[in-house]
Amino acid sequence: MNEYLLEIYNRPNVVNLATNENTNLINSIFDFIVIGSGAGGSVLSKELAEQGAKVALLEEGALPFPWETSAFRSLLKLYRDNGFTGTIGKPMIPIPLGRCVGGTTVINSGTCFRVPQKVLNLWESEFGLIGINNENLQDCFSKVEREIHVEDADWNVMNKSSDFIRKIFTQKNLPCLPLRRNTHNCQGCGMCCYGCTSGAKKSMEISYIPKAIQAGLFLFYNARAKRILLSDGKTAKGVLIDVVHPTTHKVINKVEIKGEKIIVACGTMLSPLLLKRSGIAIDNPNLGAHLTIHPASKISIELEDNISSWVGIPQGCYSTALEDEGIIFEGVAMPPDLGPSAVPFSGNELIHYWKNYKNIATFGFMIKDSNEGSLKFNIKNQPIYSYQLTKTDAQKLKKAITFLAELALDENPIQIFAMVTKQPNIIKSKDDLNIFTKQEHVPSDFECMAFHPLGTCRLADSPEKGVCDSNHRVFGTKNIFVCDGSSIPTSLGVNPQLTIMALATRLAQILKNL
Ligand SMILES: Cc1cc2nc3c(=O)[nH]c(=O)nc-3n(C[C@H](O)[C@H](O)[C@H](O)COP(=O)(O)OP(=O)(O)OC[C@H]3O[C@@H](n4cnc5c(N)ncnc54)[C@H](O)[C@@H]3O)c2cc1C
The missing domain is CATH 3.30.410 (Cholesterol Oxidase; domain 2)
Known part of the structure; x- marks a missing residue:
């Protein structure tokens, strides 16, 4: 960890909830509470914070620093359930996920592709996502590519x-x-997939999150959102947080946080679970489907x-x-x-x-x-x-x-x-x-693995086809949004992180005007 990051992650607006520092900060009312600090959540948080919004970013995992030099030890520290996550079926397919500040971007290979044009065409024809086209996404992709330094x-x-x-x-x-x-x-x-020890890979904990903190973002880590709190069936008023121990992941405390808008960005495998646990969109058959x-x-x-x-x-x-x-x-x-x-x-x-x-x-x-x-x-x-x-x-x-x-x-x-x-x-x-x-x-x-889960809260023009509308708002709710791999409507055929980040950039512009 270099001096710049050391200074950033020691600022008072970075709060390790497990050690109970600065818990008074959590008593404020935030404009946005973003849950999950991976590709979707971090990009959105930084863009919103730079617009001047008061943003809380909740992350279940801990800071990934200091880096481990052994891949095996990194697996235990940075991967959810020591890397043992996946699907049941024939064959069983491991799908590793990151659990730390920066999410799965910390442990990914760094490959960047834009969404193929034929996939965008399909989203328009099958899911009515007219606003999500090449023209609208062009600037978002370019911005992300600059921020994370995409190169050959x-x-x-x-x-x-x-x-x-x-x-x-x-x-x-x-x-x-x-x-x-x-x-x-x-x-x-x-070591790309085990936390880039040299800092060359510009994953979220190195790129977007430090900039967001500089812009005033409140980062709460070891903070697992247990439930979104509703004031009525449609409107969220905050989040109930399980404060978790950084290594055992056992619940050691509970706190509530209040916010005007809630953005779920827990990743494809976990976002539908949080919505279900919170009683949101439970009658929508698309929730948790289309993986x-x-x-x-x-x-x-x-x-x-x-x-x-x-x-x-x-x-x-x-x-x-x-x-x-x-x-x-x-x-x-x-x-x-x-x-x-x-x-x-x-x-x-x-x-x-x-x-x-x-x-x-x-x-x-x-x-x-x-x-x-x-x-x-x-x-x-x-x-x-x-x-x-x-x-x-x-x-x-x-x-x-x-x-x-x-x-x-x-x-x-x-x-x-x-x-x-x-x-x-x-x-x-x-x-x-x-x-x-x-x-x-x-x-x-076949012995397979998979690294790109997508689609479990997909965007569409109606609740018959998806969980969220083209502005990422969960159908039937007033102020609950989803912004991560789960929002992606279909298989992309290419690595997804850049597309998730571009959609998060687009959503920040939409939320500014809502
Ligand atoms: C080994 C590996 C290599 C990969 N390589 C590439 C690649 O080269 N290129 C590419 O494009 N993609 C790659 N990917 C996939 C890519 O990293 C993911 O698609 C992307 O990070 C997903 O972003 P996300 O925002 O959906 O979720 P994530 O990045 O997974 O972030 C979700 C975050 O939410 C947190 N969270 C979950 N539940 C809660 C809760 N209840 N409360 C608080 N926080 C919570 C998680 O701990 C996590 O940090 C790879 C993946 C893996 C595993």
């Missing part, structure tokens, strides 16, 4: 997996380009050389070679204290994988999903998300594996590991690849 990744600091992948794509005249990322002076420490996730997987390629792929930018390049089929390839690499265990192998194969991890190049891919999951409650009334990978989407994952394996085999690797549970899942030759291709695979055979 530098090939000189990419990891060696990326060099290998670039070679196998370009020698077949297939596209392989540097990704755009929110970084400045990135030296490739490889899309971009199922993702990877292949690992064992090479002769030591490439230590955890050194350098892990996600620095991508390929649109199969974009028309809804598949995007992107770099992926995990540090040695986590990577070797996240694979579907056992016994000697797993030992071999561990021992030779330094020789393993990985490349990932994600698909624009055709199915939707939804929030449900188990018999103990605990929330769970169900999501079923379709046969069509499973075939897309298989297509991505075989496509990459075929390209990689031209370089005579020692072997290729496919992340499927059904054997054979190790490919050493074209014959092995033929056997793999001909084999029947069902969705539960």
